[in-house]
Amino acid sequence: MNKVTQRLLGPLTLLSLVGTVFLGLWVTPKATMHDGGGDLVRMLYVHPALAWVALYVSFGTTTIASALYLWKRTRSATMDRVAYCAMEVSVLFIALTLVTGSIWGRPTWGVWWAWDARLTSTAILLVLALGYLALRRANDDPETRARRSAVYGILVALNVPIIHFAVTWWKSLHQNATVLTVSGKVSVHGSMLWTLLLSFIAFTLWYFWLLRARYRLEVRSDDARQSHLAAAVAERQREGA
Amino acid sequence: MIRVAWLVARKDLRIELRSKVLLWQVLPFGALALLLCGLALGPADAGHSRAAPGLFYLVTLFVALLMINRSQAVEQASGTAESVATLGMDPAGVFLGKTVALAIELWVAAGLLLAGTVVVLHTSLVGTVHALPSVFVTLGAMACAGTLYGALTAGDDGPATLLPILALPAFAPLLVAGERSFSAALHGGALWEWWVIDLVALAGYVAIGVLLYGVLEE
Amino acid sequence: MTTPAVQLRDVVAVQQQFPLLSGVSVTLAAGSLTVVTGANGSGKTSLLRLLAGVLPVTTGEATVLGVDLLRHHAEVRRRVGWLGHDGSFYADLSVEENLTFAATALGRPLDDIVPALERVGLAHRARVRTKDLSAGQRRRLGLAWLLVRRAELWLLDEPYASLDDQGRQFFDGLLTDVQRGGATVVMSAHDTLRSTSLAPEVLVMAGGRLVEGS
Numbered sequence: 261m262n263k264v265t266q267r268l269l270g271p272l273t274l275l276s277l278v279g280t281v282f283l284g285l286w287v288t289p290k291a292t293m294h295d296g297g298g299d300l301v302r303m304l305y306v307h308p309a310l311a312w313v314a315l316y317v318s319f320g321t322t323t324i325a326s327a328l329y330l331w332k333r334t335r336s337a338t339m340d341r342v343a344y345c346a347m348e349v350s351v352l353f354i355a356l357t358l359v360t361g362s363i364w365g366r367p368t369w370g371v372w373w374a375w376d377a378r379l380t381s382t383a384i385l386l387v388l389a390l391g392y393l394a395l396r397r398a399n400d401d402p403e404t405r406a407r408r409s410a411v412y413g414i415l416v417a418l419n420v421p422i423i424h425f426a427v428t429w430w431k432s433l434h435q436n437a438t439v440l441t442v443s444g445k446v447s448v449h450g451s452m453l454w455t456l457l458l459s460f461i462a463f464t465l466w467y468f469w470l471l472r473a474r475y476r477l478e479v480r481s482d483d484a485r486q487s488h489l490a491a492a493v494a495e496r497q498r499e500g501a
Numbered sequence: 502m503i504r505v506a507w508l509v510a511r512k513d514l515r516i517e518l519r520s521k522v523l524l525w526q527v528l529p530f531g532a533l534a535l536l537l538c539g540l541a542l543g544p545a546d547a548g549h550s551r552a553a554p555g556l557f558y559l560v561t562l563f564v565a566l567l568m569i570n571r572s573q574a575v576e577q578a579s580g581t582a583e584s585v586a587t588l589g590m591d592p593a594g595v596f597l598g599k600t601v602a603l604a605i606e607l608w609v610a611a612g613l614l615l616a617g618t619v620v621v622l623h624t625s626l627v628g629t630v631h632a633l634p635s636v637f638v639t640l641g642a643m644a645c646a647g648t649l650y651g652a653l654t655a656g657d658d659g660p661a662t663l664l665p666i667l668a669l670p671a672f673a674p675l676l677v678a679g680e681r682s683f684s685a686a687l688h689g690g691a692l693w694e695w696w697v698i699d700l701v702a703l704a705g706y707v708a709i710g711v712l713l714y715g716v717l718e719e
Numbered sequence: 720m721t722t723p724a725v726q727l728r729d730v731v732a733v734q735q736q737f738p739l740l741s742g743v744s745v746t747l748a749a750g751s752l753t754v755v756t757g758a759n760g761s762g763k764t765s766l767l768r769l770l771a772g773v774l775p776v777t778t779g780e781a782t783v784l785g786v787d788l789l790r791h792h793a794e795v796r797r798r799v800g801w802l803g804h805d806g807s808f809y810a811d812l813s814v815e816e817n818l819t820f821a822a823t824a825l826g827r828p829l830d831d832i833v834p835a836l837e838r839v840g841l842a843h844r845a846r847v848r849t850k851d852l853s854a855g856q857r858r859r860l861g862l863a864w865l866l867v868r869r870a871e872l873w874l875l876d877e878p879y880a881s882l883d884d885q886g887r888q889f890f891d892g893l894l895t896d897v898q899r900g901g902a903t904v905v906m907s908a909h910d911t912l913r914s915t916s917l918a919p920e921v922l923v924m925a926g927g928r929l930v931e932g933s
Contacts, residue, residue: 391667401736403775414709418706519848583773584864587801588821
């Protein structure tokens with residue numbers, strides 16, 4: 261990320277989030293949807309964007325970084341860090357997706373949790389993401405850890421298309437695709453549509469802002485580990501002196 | 502690659518035939534787990550075949566975890582891993598060989614567990630036989646995935662506890678596809694649609710295994 | 720001038736954040752027999768594992784049998800023979816089955832198996848599972864494994880452990896024959912007195928580095 265982009269990321273994120281909150285809470289109308297009404301529709305400006313970031317942006321980042329790590333030409337500690345940090349942030353977004361989904365689902369379906377294909381698959385993705393973090397902690401050797409995490413990152417990506425197809429293949433209580441229907445017609449209109457699109461941009465920017473912050477922290481951790489390693493080599497050499 | 506796969510598969514199956522871990526440890530565990538499922542359902546529902554497909558696959562998942570751990574433990578015995586590493590075998594061949602051996606072991610286990618579901622959970626014999634092809638495909642996909650996840654956890658701290666966390670979520674879509682197709686075989690409904698999930702997973706895991714198993718073995 | 724069998728320069732090998740080797744530089748001639756000695760934890764086994772291509776090089780330069788170890792460790796692995804002090808085989812396979820597996824994997828002739836077993840005195844135990852062998856017999860099986868695979872570089876980790884006097888004499892004879900056949904041998908040992916009767920070259924390790932020897 262170049263310096264200008266880095267400087268603008270924080271302010272743009274804040275601006276777009278504030279814009280989303282303002283438009284979502286005060287400008288867009290209450291609406292009657294087929295499964296819920298009133299103010300509940302305002303979850304539209306949070307939940308789908310979180311799901312989009314969780315399932316596609318963050319997992320996509322982990323998968324791409326993992327693939328680049330596995331390809332020898334682009335293999336580097338940077339790719340491993342990006343994949344790891346992206347997955348950590350993924351856990352947050354997937355968890356928020358499930359929480360907001362439950363908040364929307366309670367008044368709509370009458371239960372906090374329903375055995376809906378999309379909800380269930382998202383919960384599985386959360387456990388998959390936690391599994392990635394567990395795998396990282398199970399191995400102290402940085403190279404082995406990076407390789408195994410990268411392969412696991414690719415494996416996890418196999419499940420994302422299954423989630424995508426779950427809505428259409430399986431019986432589902434879930435809201436069907438809201439913005440674009442199967443026929444390609446847009447089904448949310450006016451200020452709601454613009455707010456929805458802004459929410460997607462806002463949460464995507466927020467994701468990258470969090471990723472950058474987490475990445476910086478990881479770089480510092482790695483630097484500390486490198487200096488410990490240099491000290492360990494020197495100490496080892498003194499054993500033989 | 503095929504030559505190495507055949508060599509490794511034969512080796513794994515020969516070791517299993519000699520040690521009989523599947524016969525004396527894993528299958529009794531599976532049979533007991535089926536019985537426990539019946540107990541857990543309660544006396545009114547224990548003999549009902551509606552829950553049988555899901556219970557069968559749940560038990561098979563746990564059996565698969567034991568077999569995957571066993572498949573990796575054979576390679577991780579003290580000194581063996583390094584000696585075998587110096588043979589420089591094609592990793593794709595090793596992956597395919599271990600997958601084939603694991604799949605055969607799972608098919609054998611599943612065959613016996615299916616007989617158990619007929620007896621204990623009262624599934625119809627005809628329906629259960631109709632479900633056989635889908636069971637084999639589902640378990641084939643599971644074997645592919647299991648070999649990969651087993652290699653991911655080999656040698657790590659606590660592989661026995663790490664493997665379930667990694668593998669079970671990935672097995673979940675296979676469990677669903679398997680359960681749906683088994684139910685369809687028993688009670689009617691679309692059976693072949695669910696094969697798509699199994700076959701996509703199988704193709705995906707085979708591709709990833711052939712390409713990346715060597716990375717895990719380094 | 721023949722290519723040296725081993726050339727290491729400032730090699731550091733780290734595993735689990737610990738520097739097993741902390742800067743090893745050594746050149747070993749092809750066809751030589753070298754003993755690596757040192758206290759427990761000095762890095763002897765790690766050096767052998769590095770030469771076998773199973774312990775990765777973290778920094779430094781390493782060439783084994785003329786092959787860059789960092790880039791082509793798979794090729795190095797196929798040409799070396801490793802004998803660790805743990806059992807190295809599949810416990811539930813027989814002696815013959817283990818050797819057949821290794822020979823088939825490497826594309827070596829299966830006809831070499833029986834002569835190798837006879838050479839190490841295990842022909843009468845060919846059908847026995849390796850888990851039923853004694854420690855000394857497992858060590859002999861390891862030697863048969865190296866003979867069958869026709870290793871160009873023999874890496875032996877404390878090979879005299881678990882051998883009785885007769886076994887040690889047999890072992891000395893075998894190593895001399897192997898060296899005459901052109902293979903290079905590197906072994907680790909605590910028993911320097913015994914091993915120096917065989918070897919002109921002794922390397923002493925401490926703290927993951929060589930402190931004596933080239």
